[in-house]
Amino acid sequence: AQRVTQPEKLLSVFKGAPVELKCNYSYSGSPELFWYVQYSRQRLQLLLRHISRESIKGFTADLNKGETSFHLKKPFAQDEDSDLYYCALSGLAGNTGKLIFGQGTTLQVKP
Amino acid sequence: DAGVTQSPTHLIKTRGQHVTLRCSPISGHKSVSWYQQVLGQGPQFIFQYYEKEERGRGNFPDRFSARQFPNYSSELNVNALLLGDSALYLCASSPGHSNQPQHFGDGTRLSIL
Numbered sequence: 149a150q151r152v153t154q155p156e157k158l159l160s161v162f163k164g165a166p167v168e169l170k171c172n173y174s175y176s177g178s179p180e181l182f183w184y185v186q187y188s189r190q191r192l193q194l195l196l197r198h199i200s201r202e203s204i205k206g207f208t209a210d211l212n213k214g215e216t217s218f219h220l221k222k223p224f225a226q227d228e229d230s231d232l233y234y235c236a237l238s239g240l241a242g243n244t245g246k247l248i249f250g251q252g253t254t255l256q257v258k259p
Numbered sequence: 260d261a262g263v264t265q266s267p268t269h270l271i272k273t274r275g276q277h278v279t280l281r282c283s284p285i286s287g288h289k290s291v292s293w294y295q296q297v298l299g300q301g302p303q304f305i306f307q308y309y310e311k312e313e314r315g316r317g318n319f320p321d322r323f324s325a326r327q328f329p330n331y332s333s334e335l336n337v338n339a340l341l342l343g344d345s346a347l348y349l350c351a352s353s354p355g356h357s358n359q360p361q362h363f364g365d366g367t368r369l370s371i372l
Contacts, residue, residue: 152301182360192302192349192363234301244353244360245292246315249301 150175152237154250161225162258169220169253171209171235180238181218182247183209185231192234195220205229225257261285263364265350271370272340280335280367282350288362290314290355291333293325296347296366308333309355345371 151174161167173179183195196204198211198218209220218235232254236247264283272278284291290309294302307315308327322338331352337344347368351361 184363190347191365192351194360194362197360236301245290245307245309245351245355246304246317247292247294247302247351247361248304249294251301 150237150248152235152248152250154233154235154253156253157251158254158256160256160258163227164224167220167222167225167229167255169233169235169255171218171220171250173216173218173235173237175216175237179211179213179218180244181209181211182236182238183207183218183220184234184236184249186234186252187231189232195233225255227257227259230255230257263350263352263362265348265364265367267367268365269368269370271372273372274340274342276340277336277338278340278369280337280348280350280369282333282335282352282364284331284333284350284352285362288352288354289331290353290361291327291331292351292353292361293333293335294349294351295319296349297343298346302349305335340371342371345369 153172181198184192207222235250238244266281292307293305296302304317306325311327325335327333347366349366351363353361
């Protein structure tokens with residue numbers, strides 16, 4: 149079965165501390181994975197995708213097929229990083245029109 | 260360029276009624292997908308349409324239906340509304356012809372009384 153698991157509902161870190169939002173997936177083919185951020189609990193905006201290997205707002209994520217993980221990392225948390233983050237898996241090979249989302253992790257950056 | 264636009268932004272209905280939600284994709288995008296997001300959960304895939312054909316369907320009852328028009332805009336229809344249909348309904352578009360990521364609209368918040 150295709151599934152995305154984000155084990156932490158809430159992650160609290162201090163400003164300046166490293167951040168790691170965990171994401172594990174279950175998929176039988178070659179996965180395509182994304183991280184989205186949901187601003188103000190409404191608009192979902194793409195943060196990054198594994199095939200582009202970009203770094204957006206200091207965030208990076210590496211696909212680890214052995215551990216079936218796609219954790220989101222940032223070396224130093226900033227106030228503006230506080231938000232709701234979703235990991236998502238493309239559920240159809242070659243078609244990003246069906247995304248399977250995890251339950252989401254709220255990142256809270258404390259002063 | 261305008262992003263994905265959805266209407267209405269908010270809607271209140273009562274049980275048993277039906278509702279139509281609308282979505283206009285980004286110009287040039289031919290694929291539209293619909294998601295339901297219940298409070299506190301991640302979005303759940305409902306439908307994908309590409310070139311006016313249904314390309315994928317999630318695990319939703321037949322009360323949910325959708326269609327795509329020649330201009331690639333889309334409607335999501337829900338009949339016989341239940342309290343459990345209260346959710347944020349998100350529309351996303353993508354070019355559809357490659358592995359380009361989806362871009363989401365702001366959603367329609369549907370409340371069932």
